[in-house]
Amino acid sequence: MFPITHKRVLSDSVFEMGVHAPKVARKVRAGQFLMLRTDSKGERIPLTFSDWDTTCGEVRFIVMRVGKTTHKLSHLEVGQELADLVGPLGRPTHVGGLGRVAVIGGGVGAAVAYPVARAMCEAGDEVTVVLGARNKDLLVLEDEFRALPLRELVVVTDDGSAGEKGLVTAPLKRLAEADAIDCSFAVGPAIMMKFCAQTAREHGVPCTVSLNPIMVDGTGMCGACRVSVSGKTIFGCVDGPDVDGWGVDWEQLMSRQRVYADLEREADSEYSKGCSCTL
């Protein structure tokens, strides 16, 4: 069992959780993820490590409540336990020797962008972060990004309630047109990553994306996370989650993400009956 050691509400639907898992904390690197179960009958879900502390043995992740399992997780408090937590899984993000990088984090993708940007800064890369959300209440980790030695932090919201009004692709396009970046890294909703990769490609800028296909075991056994990249089928959990954004078959990824949508909606509405929580 994995005791919950920390919980912080970041917005109406997003929270940060810390769990005591010292063996896992010792091995994590930026860009890797974990699979957890809230209870022995629950499903496994993948979440990215947002932070870790080898001294106290804590790992942290940031969760957006979108359905039954993330809803269940949001009800757990410090002192309670997770049934299991496996990790670190997936390949770490490549950092160092990249030169001038734009790291783009959209919505809860900021949870992945933050450790990646931090690791890139530590490795000597020159990092500009573009942090985007639908509105200011959904912006997460802005203070943490500001504490990093970045070249620049650009905040963007769809409705203009914080930072620039618009989409994350606008500052990415600006940076590419000004020849201010050598490469880019994008993480967020699939549609956002698709347009970041497209914008970067139009300017000849490489774009790594951190993919989020449906995952079941997270270890390369079930094939649920298969994605087509540059005409080759890869398994996101073991070959990724980072892949070359230029080559992703985005329509296939997005349609596979929706395969269980009806069942997911039913499960969440059944679980939510009588639940008055705000998060």
Ligand SMILES: Cc1cc2nc3c(=O)[nH]c(=O)nc-3n(C[C@H](O)[C@H](O)[C@H](O)COP(=O)(O)OP(=O)(O)OC[C@H]3O[C@@H](n4cnc5c(N)ncnc54)[C@H](O)[C@@H]3O)c2cc1C
């Ligand atoms: C490598 C990876 C890292 C991720 N990191 C984070 C993170 O740091 N923070 C965060 O909030 N979310 C993250 N996600 C997404 C997260 O796993 C899903 O939001 C979660 O599984 C939803 O489960 P649910 O039961 O609450 O919602 P459901 O109602 O079951 O599903 C809602 C949506 O979440 C996605 N989803 C559902 N089940 C899975 C699954 N088993 N694997 C992947 N996606 C699924 C689907 O797109 C689905 O439409 C990550 C996904 C992947 C693949």
Ligand code: FES
């Ligand atoms: S989640 Fe099963 S092979 Fe990737």
